[in-house]
Amino acid sequence: MIKRWLKPGDILLIAMVVVPVLLIMPSLMQEAWNQPSGFFRGLARLAGVIGLSLMLLAAMMSIRLPYLDRLFGGLPRLWSQHRWVGFLSFMLVMLHAWGLSFSVITRGMEPAMTVLFPPLSYWPVWMGWLALALMVAFLGPTFRFAGRLNYQKWKRLHLLSAPATVAALAHTLPLATYPLVWWFLGALAIGAVIWRKVLSPSLGRFEYEVVEVNTLVRGVVEISLKPRGKPIQYEAGQFVYLTPFDDSLSNGVGEEHPYTLSSAPSDKYLKVGIKDLGDSSHAIQTIRKGSRVQIEGPYGDFYERHYPQKQQLWLGGGIGITPFVSGARDMAGQEKPAAQVHLFYLANDPSRAYFADELKEIAVKQPTFDLTLHLFREQGAMTAAFLQEHCPDYREREIYMCGPAPMINHLRALLMHEGVPASAIHFEVFDFL
Amino acid sequence: MNKLAYTTLIAFISSILTLVGAYWLVPSHAQSDSQGRIISLEELAQHNHAASCWKVIDGRVYDITDYIDEHPTPESVLTDWCGMESTEAWYDKGNGRPHSPGALALLAQFDIGVLAGHETAGSTTTEVLTQVEDQKTAKAATANKVSELMGEQQEMTMTRTAQQGYRDGSYYAESEPDSRGWRSLVEISIVNSRITSVYYDEIQRDDEGNYKARKSDDMNYAERWRRVSQISQLSAFRGYENMLILTGTIDEVDALTGATSSFESFQRLVREALTEAR
Numbered sequence: 001m002i003k004r005w006l007k008p009g010d011i012l013l014i015a016m017v018v019v020p021v022l023l024i025m026p027s028l029m030q031e032a033w034n035q036p037s038g039f040f041r042g043l044a045r046l047a048g049v050i051g052l053s054l055m056l057l058a059a060m061m062s063i064r065l066p067y068l069d070r071l072f073g074g075l076p077r078l079w080s081q082h083r084w085v086g087f088l089s090f091m092l093v094m095l096h097a098w099g100l101s102f103s104v105i106t107r108g109m110e111p112a113m114t115v116l117f118p119p120l121s122y123w124p125v126w127m128g129w130l131a132l133a134l135m136v137a138f139l140g141p142t143f144r145f146a147g148r149l150n151y152q153k154w155k156r157l158h159l160l161s162a163p164a165t166v167a168a169l170a171h172t173l174p175l176a177t178y179p180l181v182w183w184f185l186g187a188l189a190i191g192a193v194i195w196r197k198v199l200s201p202s203l204g205r206f207e208y209e210v211v212e213v214n215t216l217v218r219g220v221v222e223i224s225l226k227p228r229g230k231p232i233q234y235e236a237g238q239f240v241y242l243t244p245f246d247d248s249l250s251n252g253v254g255e256e257h258p259y260t261l262s263s264a265p266s267d268k269y270l271k272v273g274i275k276d277l278g279d280s281s282h283a284i285q286t287i288r289k290g291s292r293v294q295i296e297g298p299y300g301d302f303y304e305r306h307y308p309q310k311q312q313l314w315l316g317g318g319i320g321i322t323p324f325v326s327g328a329r330d331m332a333g334q335e336k337p338a339a340q341v342h343l344f345y346l347a348n349d350p351s352r353a354y355f356a357d358e359l360k361e362i363a364v365k366q367p368t369f370d371l372t373l374h375l376f377r378e379q380g381a382m383t384a385a386f387l388q389e390h391c392p393d394y395r396e397r398e399i400y401m402c403g404p405a406p407m408i409n410h411l412r413a414l415l416m417h418e419g420v421p422a423s424a425i426h427f428e429v430f431d432f433l
Numbered sequence: 434m435n436k437l438a439y440t441t442l443i444a445f446i447s448s449i450l451t452l453v454g455a456y457w458l459v460p461s462h463a464q465s466d467s468q469g470r471i472i473s474l475e476e477l478a479q480h481n482h483a484a485s486c487w488k489v490i491d492g493r494v495y496d497i498t499d500y501i502d503e504h505p506t507p508e509s510v511l512t513d514w515c516g517m518e519s520t521e522a523w524y525d526k527g528n529g530r531p532h533s534p535g536a537l538a539l540l541a542q543f544d545i546g547v548l549a550g551h552e553t554a555g556s557t558t559t560e561v562l563t564q565v566e567d568q569k570t571a572k573a574a575t576a577n578k579v580s581e582l583m584g585e586q587q588e589m590t591m592t593r594t595a596q597q598g599y600r601d602g603s604y605y606a607e608s609e610p611d612s613r614g615w616r617s618l619v620e621i622s623i624v625n626s627r628i629t630s631v632y633y634d635e636i637q638r639d640d641e642g643n644y645k646a647r648k649s650d651d652m653n654y655a656e657r658w659r660r661v662s663q664i665s666q667l668s669a670f671r672g673y674e675n676m677l678i679l680t681g682t683i684d685e686v687d688a689l690t691g692a693t694s695s696f697e698s699f700q701r702l703v704r705e706a707l708t709e710a711r
């Protein structure tokens with residue numbers, strides 16, 4: 001049961017914070033009990049220790065190693081944890097500076113000021129300030145202090161986290177009681193960033209070539225990719241980062257974006273269905289055959305099973321149908337699929353159900369796969385009655401959903417209301433922020 | 434999450450600004466807090482143990498009692514210097530490296546006043562430390578550090594010392610054994626005509642003249658001594674050494690109540706040793 005909420009990787013993450021805390025605890029306790037102002041100073045130092053651990057952890061979590069993310073319940077879950085970790089770190093770092101200063105305010109303003117603003121020669125303290133300033137700079141847009149930023153700009157700005165981490169380490173190492181822990185965690189954190197930003201573009205990516213561009217409807221293409229070298233190994237429902245190198249593209253050349261693989265793992269070519277949702281996904285609609293793309297991945301654990309004995313209910317809408325296309329294509333090739341599957345394909349109208357024909361074919365051939373089309377324009381929002389009518393045992397199934405956020409929110413509320421346990425509902429939204 | 438992060442940041446900035454604003458607006462900080470209490474050598478010498486440990490660094494007195502437990506080195510490394518001039522130990526942790534700048538910021542919290550005779554040494558920890566930093570870069574000779582950082586009065590004493598014309602070098606004197614076989618000894622180092630370090634002890638030698646024991650090692654002895662006079666040789670010896678360094682002349686060193694016979698030996702031996710330095 002607990003495995004559903006706590007992934008093996010989480011234990012590792014928790015340990016990375018608990019170990020430094022345990023190391024520092026004896027000295028903090030002593031300080032806290034022995035000194036009048038020690039209690040608050042101890043708390044402030046503890047906040048600093050946890051804040052830095054979390055900051056380093058956030059950096060480590062950005063390593064994005066294929067397959068490894070499944071230990072953490074898949075990359076999307078890891079990203080949202082990364083966001084929480086970064087958030088907590090930011091809060092604690094502020095508490096740290098504030099607490100150190102205000103713990104000595106009883107001794108007068110002089111010490112309170114000295115602690116925060118010592119002469120410049122006490123550079124470690126100023127390094128701490130630098131780290132905090134950089135944090136504000138790259139977290140400001142993340143937490144939308146001043147509105148929403150363009151994704152690519154946000155990503156570039158987020159790189160300031162690297163110097164911030166170095167500054168935070170420079171702040172801590174000279175002052176730390178156990179610098180070795182910080183050297184270790186710091187090395188892992190910086191190593192992770194170096195892999196992600198410096199090494200992975202040349203070492204972590206696979207070379208592919210565009211061999212087919214199939215326009216499904218206006219604004220949606222399915223691209224087929226042939227490996228130029230070694231192909232990647234993946235499972236249905238996983239996604240990759242795709243970097244196009246077609247110079248004729250008006251946007252997004254050399255820029256990586258996440259796309260779900262719509263092909264089955266046994267297919268000769270990789271396939272991705274891409275919807276025009278912004279600058280680069282718009283440009284890629286006209287990508288040329290024969291052009292080079294790089295693929296990094298696979299990531300995610302879309303069809304993760306919490307109840308291996310249960311039948312499955314799939315709910316896909318809009319471009320969120322892609323993981324189910326992959327899953328259905330995978331089932332089409334199998335003699336005896338692991339579970340009975342019922343897919344509800346949610347679309348506005350028949351013209352927007354661009355994968356429906358192929359899915360129907362699979363449903364005809366594969367007895368363990370059922371398909372129901374739900375058209376918003378005709379039937380309105382999805383209801384429990386509709387589900388009940390077409391899939392009477394839907395409450396007993398393990399449920400997978402993918403699609404626009406409003407659809408997911410609506411369905412989740414509906415299913416929970418019908419008594420489906422949260423642990424039986426998996427979902428992915430194609431939007432990290 | 435977004436809102437909370439934003440709100441906290443604003444709260445953080447406001448409270449720091451409030452602190453800075455209050456600090457600059459309250460006019461008293463410059464004068465009232467500037468010097469702190471003036472602390473005499475005698476008072477300093479009383480806080481020479483782990484339960485109450487004061488130290489002098491660059492003319493300012495710090496009560497580091499609460500910090501002893503936190504300090505990374507074994508306790509004795511720290512407590513050995515209680516009640517004493519510790520500037521040198523501050524600038525050389527024993528490995529030739531000074532304490533970290535961050536540690537200095539910490540130190541400021543323990544500032545309790547200024548050592549008598551150092552009232553002009555600088556008004557606050559911060560300022561003193563800034564000066565120290567400046568001087569550190571300006572003059573490399575660590576041996577000079579103690580005297581350089583002292584206030585005017587100290588400078589005068591030092592000039593007097595210099596005028597007395599000691600030659601640089603180390604000087605040693607040892608007395609004949611007393612009725613119970615104890616010999617006093619003193620070693621004095623002079624750099625740039627100033628007394629920079631002093632060692633005083635009382636030792637025993639065997640018949641062949643080989644070293645057997647010294648009082649500064651004998652905790653039982655210290656206990657017995659403390660029972661009759663509150664002070665023991667442990668701090669008395671250090672006290673005399675420090676006073677000599679700080680004042681620069683044996684004439685200015687006063688006897689500590691309860692340790693007068695050692696004082697007499699000290700006085701005699703210092704005079705003897707320094708005759709060689711003329």
Ligand SMILES: Cc1cc2nc3c(=O)[nH]c(=O)nc-3n(C[C@H](O)[C@H](O)[C@H](O)COP(=O)(O)OP(=O)(O)OC[C@H]3O[C@@H](n4cnc5c(N)ncnc54)[C@H](O)[C@@H]3O)c2cc1C
Nearest residue numbers: 151257258259260273274275277278279280281322430431
């Ligand atoms: C796990 C996952 C699977 C996805 N699968 C598909 C798919 O199969 N088909 C499909 O059409 N789309 C998919 N997407 C969405 C696709 O990645 C974005 O639409 C695309 O990156 C938009 O880029 P843009 O420059 O066109 O738009 P922009 O205007 O730059 O961005 C539009 C929005 O897309 C998101 N986005 C942009 N770039 C990235 C990025 N590098 N990483 C994460 N999010 C980003 C941001 O939230 C942004 O607000 C998936 C997204 C995720 C996270």
